[in-house]
Amino acid sequence: MKPLQFFLAFFLTCVxxxxxxxxxxxxxxxxxxxxxxxxxxxxPRFGAEIITEKGKIFKFDDINCLISFVNxxxxxxxxxxxxxxxxxxxxxxxxxxKDAFYVYSDLIKSPMASGVAAFATTESRYEQQQNWxxxxxxxxxxxSKFK
Amino acid sequence: xxxxLFLFLWLFSFxxxxxxxxxxxxxxxxxxxxxAIAQAKNGDxxxxxxxxxxxxxxxxxxxxxxxxxDYPTLDGKxxxxxxxxxxxxxxxxxxxxxxxxxxxxxxxxGINCLDAHYVIIRNNILENTFFGIHLSNTNYCLIExxxxxxxxxxxxxxxxxxxxxxxxxxxxxxxxxxxxxxGIYFEFVTFSAIIGNNSFKNMRYGLHFMFSNDDRxxxxxxxxxxxxVAVMYSSHVRMYRNNFSNNWGASAYGLLLKDIxxxxxxxxxxxxxxxxxxxEGTSRTEFENNYFHQNGWALKLQASCDENTFxxxxxxxxxxxxxxxxxxxxxxxxxxxxxxxxxxxLNKDGAxxxxxxxxxxxxxxxxxxxxxxMLWRSFLVLLLDNAEKIVxxxxxxxxxxxxxxxxxxxxx
Numbered sequence: 020m021k022p023l024q025f026f027l028a029f030f031l032t033c034v035x036x037x038x039x040x041x042x043x044x045x046x047x048x049x050x051x052x053x054x055x056x057x058x059x060x061x062x063p064r065f066g067a068e069i070i071t072e073k074g075k076i077f078k079f080d081d082i083n084c085l086i087s088f089v090n091x092x093x094x095x096x097x098x099x100x101x102x103x104x105x106x107x108x109x110x111x112x113x114x115x116x117k118d119a120f121y122v123y124s125d126l127i128k129s130p131m132a133s134g135v136a137a138f139a140t141t142e143s144r145y146e147q148q149q150n151w152x153x154x155x156x157x158x159x160x161x162x163s164k165f166k
Numbered sequence: 167x168x169x170x171l172f173l174f175l176w177l178f179s180f181x182x183x184x185x186x187x188x189x190x191x192x193x194x195x196x197x198x199x200x201x202a203i204a205q206a207k208n209g210d211x212x213x214x215x216x217x218x219x220x221x222x223x224x225x226x227x228x229x230x231x232x233x234x235x236d237y238p239t240l241d242g243k244x245x246x247x248x249x250x251x252x253x254x255x256x257x258x259x260x261x262x263x264x265x266x267x268x269x270x271x272x273x274x275x276g277i278n279c280l281d282a283h284y285v286i287i288r289n290n291i292l293e294n295t296f297f298g299i300h301l302s303n304t305n306y307c308l309i310e311x312x313x314x315x316x317x318x319x320x321x322x323x324x325x326x327x328x329x330x331x332x333x334x335x336x337x338x339x340x341x342x343x344x345x346x347x348x349g350i351y352f353e354f355v356t357f358s359a360i361i362g363n364n365s366f367k368n369m370r371y372g373l374h375f376m377f378s379n380d381d382r383x384x385x386x387x388x389x390x391x392x393x394x395v396a397v398m399y400s401s402h403v404r405m406y407r408n409n410f411s412n413n414w415g416a417s418a419y420g421l422l423l424k425d426i427x428x429x430x431x432x433x434x435x436x437x438x439x440x441x442x443x444x445x446e447g448t449s450r451t452e453f454e455n456n457y458f459h460q461n462g463w464a465l466k467l468q469a470s471c472d473e474n475t476f477x478x479x480x481x482x483x484x485x486x487x488x489x490x491x492x493x494x495x496x497x498x499x500x501x502x503x504x505x506x507x508x509x510x511x512l513n514k515d516g517a518x519x520x521x522x523x524x525x526x527x528x529x530x531x532x533x534x535x536x537x538x539x540m541l542w543r544s545f546l547v548l549l550l551d552n553a554e555k556i557v558x559x560x561x562x563x564x565x566x567x568x569x570x571x572x573x574x575x576x577x578x
Contacts, residue, residue, distance in 0.1 A: 048322050049322070049369060049370075052393075056398065057417065057422060057424060058398070059371075059392060059393045059417060061322060110322075128331075132376065
């Protein structure tokens, strides 16, 4: 009986620790505040989130807030493990930042005036580009733009 | 020369005499506002009698006055933007504007001004609109005495009450705004004044400033808003005699200052807020004669603030007077009144003889570990606080008021 109990305990501990890997968390618009500019998130077409290596989650209302936050020497200790952005065409949906397609245009009125919208697919980006005629960017280009 | 002047005056008077008055009446010959606008010429006045007008989006591209008698109602049926103004010198007065459409792509509004200039919007009632009064690229406008109220099931279905984008020399006077996302929103707005407004129960901020320099706001009341008032990324903003009250919540502030330079915060009243003022990246700003009463934190001063001065403010009944996240002190805090000051004044000059330390140990701990708040007012915390007062270890030793006032300032 004893070894069984031991294994059970071992198994449960494993399960408990496996649960420790932090998953992305939806941004609660109207409740969560941006970690960088402190503004309350309101516009579900814009937003971003990072998960640090330690599993801490930071939420942002606009992509330029995320980039300024990550590049701020005060936040050096926060090693970013994963980065997500909100898909403009699917409000409130977080998608991996590296795989997203971006547009910069003066016509995009984002909460912190970055003028950037993110999309999961090139098709959905193309659809919006009809009105904006903005510059198309990749994640790396975007990072150097707001650094 | 004189002849020309006379001719000019004569032409001018002829012109104004020529301005017509059109009457729109539900039961009359002219029963549509759109038809009246189509007939009107620059300088004409259209009077609209009471009744419900559902004409969809009414576009004004002429310099006319549109005046409602006994509050005629413009109903957008949750589909349309109501009034779109794209001309100079337009006046809209005395309307009840209700049920604008909602859209995530466009900022549908009750009254929308695009490149309009010199517009007067006065004495209107706006109910259940997405954006209330929306101005872009519109200079020298006057928005006075309007009442705006919105309601929606979700926060993101709400737009801002009075929204200005890329405007200058605007006057926003005596409006009442409630239930919107931000009561008054300024983005890239300069040389403007916000006076005597009442902005309450809005979902996010009562007033929100972004990238707007050289503006002034006075005698406004901002109460019970989701997150208080935010003034961000601006310089030369003057904030006088405003009332910031009852803004409660984890990320709510009476006044949130972020990246502000060369501004003035004078004679304001901060009562019953989670944090009276939260400031980050604020420089060269004066805080004088303000009254901080019954706030959780009167002042949250982040490390990135420098060269600010705090003088002659009253601090009474706050749980914590000041909290900070650094030992370094780059701000001047002098001659304030603190109700927690326990010193004495032997030379009777009105200023305490020993300095007052407004940052207490526990507020520093709460700053780092918010959950420790539940130990507040326990015996242990009291002991720690007193020990810290005698031998400062964590609290910034230099953050002190050298001449705390013995008497409360009378700011009236």
